[in-house]
Amino acid sequence: MSPFQCPDSVAPTWRYADSISPATSLYSSDERSKTAIRGSYCVGGPGFTEGMAKYKESGEREHPREIVLGSCAKHGEDAVIDFAIAVLTGDVTAKEAFTTELDRLKWLTGPTAGGWAKLDPVNFYWARVWAARTFLYVWRDDAVDALMTAAGDPAWRVREHVARVTAQRELGQLADALVPDLGHELPRVRATAARALGAAGEAEHAEALQAVADDPDLTVRVAAEKALARLEKRLDRIFD
Numbered sequence: 559m560s561p562f563q564c565p566d567s568v569a570p571t572w573r574y575a576d577s578i579s580p581a582t583s584l585y586s587s588d589e590r591s592k593t594a595i596r597g598s599y600c601v602g603g604p605g606f607t608e609g610m611a612k613y614k615e616s617g618e619r620e621h622p623r624e625i626v627l628g629s630c631a632k633h634g635e636d637a638v639i640d641f642a643i644a645v646l647t648g649d650v651t652a653k654e655a656f657t658t659e660l661d662r663l664k665w666l667t668g669p670t671a672g673g674w675a676k677l678d679p680v681n682f683y684w685a686r687v688w689a690a691r692t693f694l695y696v697w698r699d700d701a702v703d704a705l706m707t708a709a710g711d712p713a714w715r716v717r718e719h720v721a722r723v724t725a726q727r728e729l730g731q732l733a734d735a736l737v738p739d740l741g742h743e744l745p746r747v748r749a750t751a752a753r754a755l756g757a758a759g760e761a762e763h764a765e766a767l768q769a770v771a772d773d774p775d776l777t778v779r780v781a782a783e784k785a786l787a788r789l790e791k792r793l794d795r796i797f798d
Contacts, residue, residue, distance in 0.1 A: 620668055622688075626695040629665035638665050639698045645689035646704040655685035666692050683713040690719035694726060702731055709735035714747050721747075721754040733759045737766050745775035752778065756785025764789055764797040 620628075629638050641662045644650040655663045656671070656679075663671045666688040690708050693701050709720045709732055717739055724732045732754075739751035752770060755763045764786065771782045790796055 622667075622691060623695045625668045626666060626692055630696060633665060635696055636698070638692065639696060639701065642666060642689040642692040643701060643704040645685050646708045648707075652682035652685045653679060656682050663688070683711075683716065686711060686713065686716045687719055690716055690723065693723045694719075697727065702729060705729070705732060706735060714739075714742060714744060718747055718750050721750040724754040725750075725757040728758045730758045730760065733763055737763065740766055740770050745773075745778050748773065748775070748778045749781035752781040752785045756781075756788040759785075759789055761789075761793055761795065761797075768797065 626638065641650070641659075645652070645655055645663075650659050660671060663685055671688075686708060690705065693705065705720050705723060708716050711717055711720075717736075720732065721736050721739065723729065724736060736751045736754050739747050740755075742748050742751070748770060752767060755767055759767070767782050767786050767789065770778055771786065773779050773782065786797060
């Protein structure tokens, strides 16, 4: 048995992760079934801490997924989520995250956050980027309100991660808030917003996607076309 794998007697009670490898995705977001995608690895399961130690000793750089899952195993998933929400909503400011709350910020980033704290405070918005990114790997329903706040963040990297989470978890509540980023100056932001609308949008978002289907950037055009196709399949209708 893998050091991360839950025995049959434990499996029904754990949230599954399909692999500890950075090259693969995390786990099903379906909290009711907790269905494994490609395996039966569980956060906090027997041998999880020891397995994470062996992974670190291998010399590979930890993927954010492993950092967040390791923090959840050590400090508790609710504690990690509570902190990420506090950073996104401003209950913990970006400055506080890099100063008085630096130890907890490392739950989301690993030890590298300590080095970032020495940079110009203008870069402290990265705390909100990392907080938003956390919800690619762990989830709790009340995170939606925090992500709604973050969808209006002045930093485009924060909004980009909100869009990524929206796409992954199909959060229709956030779709309207992402439409303005279809007009962002950076192609990567426009493309990410388009993917999110394809995954979580409704019929009223089709027109906005059609408007960027002839975007000057190829990446955005492809993202918009795929998003429209996904929207049509999800809603079982054709948009002219």
